[in-house]
Amino acid sequence: FIRYYIKVTVDIPYASPPQGMKYFTIIGPHIDCMDEQYLKPIIGQDKRTTCCLCCEKGPVVLRTQLERSAYVCGESIKLRANVDNQGEEEVRLKVKLIQYVEYFIDRGVLGVTKEVQHLVLEY
Template sequence: MGQDKRAVCCLCCQKGVVSLRSALERSAYCCGESLRLKADIDNQSEEEVRLKLKLIQHVEFFIDRGVLGVNKEATHTVLEYRGDQIHPHTRHKFDSSNSLVVPVMPPTLVGVCRLMQMYYVLKVGALPDAYNLRYPRYQVCLLFKNYDFHKVAFFEIP
C-alpha cells in the first residue's frame, strides 16, 4: 500500500491538496494477467486531476574490466493508463479489475545473472495534466506462468 498527499500550488499561491492512496493486490504478475490496483483519490484542490499509471521496465547491464567497470541503464514504458478527470472537491475510487492487462515481455531478472538485471516499477499518480510530480511507486515482479515462486526475489515497497 502506498499513499501520498501533496499541496497543488502555482509559485506562491496554494490551490488545495490532492491525496492518493493506492494498493496492489500482490506484487508478482504473469504476462496476460490483470494488474489488480485499487486507488482512492481525494481532490480538494481547485483543479481537475487525473489518475495516471505507468509500468516501466528497467534494464541494467554490467561489464567488469578489472578495477573499472562499465554499466548502462535503459528504461522503457511498457504500459500506460490515463483515467478520467476527477472534479475539484470530490473523491474518486478506482479499481482496475480487468482494464490493466500486463503485456507479453521478459520476466524479472534480479540476482540471476551478473551481467544484466531487469525489473519493473509501477508508478501511480493523481495530478493535473500540467504537473509532473512523483507519487507512490511499486516494484512489480513479472514471471513466466509455470515459474517456481520460491526462486523469486520480492522487494519491499517504499
C-alpha cells in the first residue's frame, strides 16, 4: 500500500496562514512512478463570467497544475493554482481530492465492472 498526505497552506498577506492536512492510503499494484506516462504534468484551466441581469462582469480564470500524475509514499503533492480575478467580487478557492476506483472481475465472456468515488479531502 501507499500512504500519502496532502497539506494545504493559504498565503494571506499580513495574517497567520491557515493550514489543512489529510492522510490517505492507496492499496494496489506496484507502479513505477518514473515511467514516462506518469511524468507528464497535469494541467487544468477553467474560465467563468458572472452576470447580473444584463450586466456582464469581469471573468475569473483558474489555472492549475500538478508536476506529474504518480507519486511515491511520503512524497509531497504540490498543486499550483493561479486565480486571475478580473471582476470586483471576492473569490474563494475550494480544493477537493476525490479518489476514483474501478473494480473489474473477469467472468469469461462477461465481466463485472464497478466504479466508486470517495471524497478524500475538501478544503
